[in-house]
Amino acid sequence: MKTTDELLRIKNLHTGFRIKDTYFDAVDNVSLSLRKNEILAIVGESGCGKSTLATSIIGLLDRNKTRIQGEILYKNKNLAEMTEEELNDVRGLDISMIFQDPLSALNPLMRIGDQIEESLIYHTKLTKEQRKERVLELLNQVGINNPERVARQFPHQLSGGMRQRVIIAIAISCKPQIIIADEPTTALDVTIQAQILDLLIDLQNETGAGIILITHDLGVVAEIADRVAVMYAGEIIEVAPVEELFSNPKHPYTRSLFNSIPQMSQENTRLNVIEGIVPSLTNLPREGCRFSSRISWIPEEAHEDNPTLHEISPGHFVRCTCWKHFHFKSDIGGSHHVYAD
Amino acid sequence: MWKTVVRRVVIMIPQLFVLSLLVFILAQFMPGDPYSGAITPETDPARIEELREKAGLNDPWYEQYVRWVGNLVQGELGKSYTFQRSVGDLIGEKATNTLWLSLLSVILLYSIAIPLGILAGRYNNSKLDKSIVLYSFISYAIPTFVLGLLFLYLFGYTLRWFPTVGSVSVGLDPGTLAWYWDKIYHLILPASTFAVLGTTGVIQYLRSEIIDAKSLDYVRTARSKGIPMRKVYSKHIFRNSLLPIAAFLGFTITGLLGGSIIIETIFGYPGMGQLFINAILSRDYSVITALVMLYGFLALLGSLLSDIIMSIVDPRIRIE
Ligand SMILES: Nc1ncnc2c1ncn2[C@@H]1O[C@H](COP(=O)(O)OP(=O)(O)OP(=O)(O)O)[C@@H](O)[C@H]1O
Ligand SMILES: [Mg+2]
Numbered sequence A: 001m002k003t004t005d006e007l008l009r010i011k012n013l014h015t016g017f018r019i020k021d022t023y024f025d026a027v028d029n030v031s032l033s034l035r036k037n038e039i040l041a042i043v044g045e046s047g048c049g050k051s052t053l054a055t056s057i058i059g060l061l062d063r064n065k066t067r068i069q070g071e072i073l074y075k076n077k078n079l080a081e082m083t084e085e086e087l088n089d090v091r092g093l094d095i096s097m098i099f100q101d102p103l104s105a106l107n108p109l110m111r112i113g114d115q116i117e118e119s120l121i122y123h124t125k126l127t128k129e130q131r132k133e134r135v136l137e138l139l140n141q142v143g144i145n146n147p148e149r150v151a152r153q154f155p156h157q158l159s160g161g162m163r164q165r166v167i168i169a170i171a172i173s174c175k176p177q178i179i180i181a182d183e184p185t186t187a188l189d190v191t192i193q194a195q196i197l198d199l200l201i202d203l204q205n206e207t208g209a210g211i212i213l214i215t216h217d218l219g220v221v222a223e224i225a226d227r228v229a230v231m232y233a234g235e236i237i238e239v240a241p242v243e244e245l246f247s248n249p250k251h252p253y254t255r256s257l258f259n260s261i262p263q264m265s266q267e268n269t270r271l272n273v274i275e276g277i278v279p280s281l282t283n284l285p286r287e288g289c290r291f292s293s294r295i296s297w298i299p300e301e302a303h304e305d306n307p308t309l310h311e312i313s314p315g316h317f318v319r320c321t322c323w324k325h326f327h328f329k330s331d332i333g334g335s336h337h338v339y340a341d
Numbered sequence B: 001m002w003k004t005v006v007r008r009v010v011i012m013i014p015q016l017f018v019l020s021l022l023v024f025i026l027a028q029f030m031p032g033d034p035y036s037g038a039i040t041p042e043t044d045p046a047r048i049e050e051l052r053e054k055a056g057l058n059d060p061w062y063e064q065y066v067r068w069v070g071n072l073v074q075g076e077l078g079k080s081y082t083f084q085r086s087v088g089d090l091i092g093e094k095a096t097n098t099l100w101l102s103l104l105s106v107i108l109l110y111s112i113a114i115p116l117g118i119l120a121g122r123y124n125n126s127k128l129d130k131s132i133v134l135y136s137f138i139s140y141a142i143p144t145f146v147l148g149l150l151f152l153y154l155f156g157y158t159l160r161w162f163p164t165v166g167s168v169s170v171g172l173d174p175g176t177l178a179w180y181w182d183k184i185y186h187l188i189l190p191a192s193t194f195a196v197l198g199t200t201g202v203i204q205y206l207r208s209e210i211i212d213a214k215s216l217d218y219v220r221t222a223r224s225k226g227i228p229m230r231k232v233y234s235k236h237i238f239r240n241s242l243l244p245i246a247a248f249l250g251f252t253i254t255g256l257l258g259g260s261i262i263i264e265t266i267f268g269y270p271g272m273g274q275l276f277i278n279a280i281l282s283r284d285y286s287v288i289t290a291l292v293m294l295y296g297f298l299a300l301l302g303s304l305l306s307d308i309i310m311s312i313v314d315p316r317i318r319i320e
Helices: A050-057 A084-088 A112-123 A128-141 A147-152 A160-172 A190-207 A218-224 A242-247 A252-259 B002-029 B045-054 B061-073 B087-122 B127-141 B144-158 B177-214 B217-224 B229-257 B261-266 B272-281 B285-313
Strands: A006-019 A022-035 A039-043 A066-074 A095-098 A178-182 A210-214 A227-232 A235-241 A309-313 A316-319 A326-328 A338-340
Touching: A006 A050, A022 A050, A022 A066, A022 A210, A022 A235, A039 A050, A039 A218, A050 A066, A050 A095, A050 A178, A050 A210, A095 A160, A112 A128, A112 A147, A112 A160, A128 A147, A128 A160, A160 A190, A178 A190, A190 A210, A190 A218, A210 A218, A218 A242, A227 A242, A227 A252, A235 A242, A235 A252, B002 B061, B002 B285, B087 B127, B087 B177, B087 B229, B087 B272, B087 B285, B127 B177, B144 B177, B144 B261, B177 B229, B177 B261, B217 B229, B229 B285, B261 B272, B272 B285
Parallel strands: A039 A210, A039 A227, A095 A178, A178 A210
Antiparallel strands: A006 A022, A006 A066, A227 A235, A235 A316, A309 A316, A326 A338
């Protein structure tokens, strides 16, 4: 890839929440980049910091309670250091965001059309009539059949899928370079999920935007992502192109994530789950391999003292060296089926 | 919209029925009757009995009830025994006074509380917020009669800025500009007392609504559009936070229409609250029952008004 294709580069990002006067990093030293036309998926268990990472990018966290350190470079400017006013020139125009819950993400007292029009007012020079026209065009573009009517409706009059389409219309209204979608389909039923994802891909093909897609659904990842970053306890523990990651997962955590996908074909109906839970923010191990406590059968020597991301093949990075010494039996699910190499 | 209103009005009918039944039963339980007070050692018991019979007080209770409701519907509320006047006229006169007082109180209350609540919520944890919260706690802690007396003493007796009693000075021609002005002049002290004491609830409610709204999903969506923060506040946060306050307006107004016994008594203001307390003290039953009925009706009207306001401001409530 040419470097000119790079849209966003995140370097050593730390996002901490203040809890009793101490900041605890929910995103801990994350580095990532996003290219034009790329779909970068971020996966990981609940609470590992995916949403925090996403909202840090456009500075939507409460400044009084969070601390952002590091660089978020967009067009050679560091978003992490921008004021609210400066960020407002980027939000919605260059980078927009799609949120998880379409039922609560729209203002219940405002007409759909007005909610879409809002970003056009501040980011474009369109006249009022042109804006109205653009709103209808956008609604049409996201697959809403009767835009005139929907524009005059209130959110509660629309279904969840329709509302998510509206939210996408808002996100793409100024043709952003980057779209961050935080679990855009989690709240929707399966058939609608597929429609929404198709819509996102279609829109991307038109504009060439880069998409950061946060999801729990590894099936979706396999289908539409170009690259995948796996997060655990605030850190990225593995990044790779999608085929590479699925055919050759290295980190024990990545492997156990794959093992925990329910397999319809298997006789075994037991759901394979990763034992334990992500430690809470205040109890995160801050030293060594963070996953080590959940794979206690792996001897301590196997882990690095200060695990870093190693490039093991072009574009494939893994944190820690513990993966080298052990691997999972691939034929049986379950994280405890492990044996020494 | 109209369907909502019609539906709500229809619901009020059984509510009013139950209310009237309750008021009637309570009146039956009250000791004595209109003629008890007329008994003196010289009166002939047969004469009293005759009057009772004539007034229908010996009829079965349901006949009396039907007659009472029938009169009520026709606006025939009976006669006050202490004032020797029709209860309707009596209440009507006091009600106009109370209406003016309520109106000014509500206007003052909301024009103090809404800006303060908005400021406290918008800049929460700032010095401004802390002083507003302090003010609202103080105004909450002060009993009505203390503040009323304080205002009366300070602005009435000491500074002599405002009159200390009544609703209008004698000697002015009703309907003239001077007369109207004098009425407002008399209202200012009691209305301010009302307003200052009522602000706490509205300020605290609005403040916490706004603070909560800041972290709502749709506010985050609005922020992600890159619109200026003041627009996020005015179009998304304030509007939505004012909603419950608007709904509360209905209750506040009718609550005030009942008149405040304490304030009207302290300021010697001839309103419904004062009438009510005097009626109780002098056992003026026909006035008491009429007023209780009226208060109940006002409470129902308040919730109707709140629902109507709500259906105007909140699109989710309108019935398609
Ligand atoms: N406003 C906040 N204040 C304090 N801690 C927070 C805040 N928001 C998130 N956290 C903590 O930060 C960690 C990461 O949360 P985050 O929401 O980013 O996880 P996530 O990966 O998006 O999870 P999910 O898949 O459930 O959406 C969690 O431990 C969470 O409890
Ligand atoms: Mg999340």
